[in-house]
Amino acid sequence: MPSDPPGPSSTRARARDLGIAPGTLPAGPTNTLTDVPGVRVGHTTVDDGGDLHTGVTAVVPEAVDRPDGRLRAGLCVGNGFGKLIGATQLLELGEIETPVLLTGTLSAFRVADALVTHMIGMPGAHHVRTLNPVVGETNDGFLSDIRRRPVTEDHVLAAIRSAGSGPVAEGCVGAGTGTVALGFKGGIGSASRVVELGGVGLTTLGVLVQTNFSGTLTVLGVPVPADEVLAHPTPHPDGNSCMVVVAVDAPLDGRQLGRLARRAVFGLARVGSDYATGSGDYAVALATSTEPSQVRDEDLDPLFRAALEAVEEAVLNSLFRAHTTRGHHGHVSHEVPLEVVVERCRRAGVLSR
Structure with missing residues (x-):
């Protein structure tokens, strides 16, 4: 059953707490995905302290948390080594009709089934005869006994029902409980940016990531290789994927949202992703505005x-908030040593304070 995220994930610092603020654009009030109006996030963490380190993360736009809800959306498949359920219809129609859920690879199919149960069980959904659940995943089998497929319908429903509009829990929580990224313990991370968009005005873009990919951690352009900064580096699987969810409150169409999703995948390069052959790198971008699309392509640069x-900062938050985890078969994934990161960035002269 659901459990609270372990304490250390809530006490470790976010990037900005350390003076690490990627880019120059301002962040929203909480610097998370939920700064975008009408978007909520919830988690269910499945962690028995031993073999199971997994869970569910639910991104719940209010417009699709009801029967017959629709939002325009776009998808970028950076590398298709993954099991993104619902991808073909999303690409074909340029829209989503359910919340977007994230989990571990072999639990994705059970999560999709539970999401369908949630949607067709809503009041007023008695007429629903077709539905396209959108469920992403990364492989948390290094730390969790993935073959047990421990995520149940109760876990899924709890994540959806717990979704809130406040600050987003990060690190070893929900779908990030058992993930590994860039040689360190990965997890869930989030960030946001506010821009002036031509023809629209002030616009908020938010990002949530589930990090579980290989490469060399890079912080504001400064390499922080795991084999240099950890006393006892533990081998970790190559690749293994990253899911990115982007939300924006501007009236973009599906094609424009696909372009935005591509920039989200490009953003992974800033933190050192090597886009390995076994890594499924996906971004889903959605627009919460249901107004007719009125943004010209030539005005999209601020959102790009x-x-x-935001992707760069969200990935850093996912690692910085995560804590060392010992899991299945005694495998260990170590947390990023934040004091080492700060010292390297200070020597490079890239800290904001």
Whole structure:
């Protein structure tokens, strides 16, 4: 059953707490995905302290948390080594009709089934005969006994029902409980940016990431290789994927949201992703505005920049908030030593304070 995230994930610092603020655009009030009006986030963490380190993270736009809800959306498949359920219809129609859920690879199919149960069980959904659940995943099998497929319908429903509009829990929580990224313990991270968008005005873009990919951690352009900064580096699987969810409150169409999703995948390069052959790198971008699309392509640059900056910071938050985890088969994934990161960035002259 659901459990609270372990304490250390809530006490470790976010990037900005350390003076690490990627880019120049301002962040929203909480610097998380929920700064975008009408978007909520919830988690269910499945962590028995031993073999199970997994869970569910639910991104719940209010417009699709009801029967017949629709929001325009776009998808970028940076590398298709993954099991993104619902991808083909999303690409075909340029919209989503359910919340976006994240979990571990072999639990994705059970999560999709539970999401369908949630949607067709809503009041007024008696007429629903087709539905496209959107469920992403990364492989948390290094730390969690993934073959047990421990995520249940109760876990999924709890994540959806717990979704809130406040600050987003990060690190070893929900779908990030058992993930590994850039040689360190990965997890869930989030960030936001506020831009002036031509024809629209002030616009908020938010990002949530589930990090579980290989490469060399890079902080504001400064490499922080795990094999240099950890006393006892533990081998970790290559690749293994990253899911990125982007939300924006501007009236973009599906094609434009696909372009925005591509920038989100590009943003992973800023933190050192090597886009390995076994890594499924996906971004889903959605627009909460249901107004007719009125943004010209030539006005999209501020949003592209916002996506790059927010993805970079969200990935850093996912690692900085995560804590050392010992899991299945005695595997250990170590937390990023924040004091080492700060010292390297200070020597490089890239800290904001």
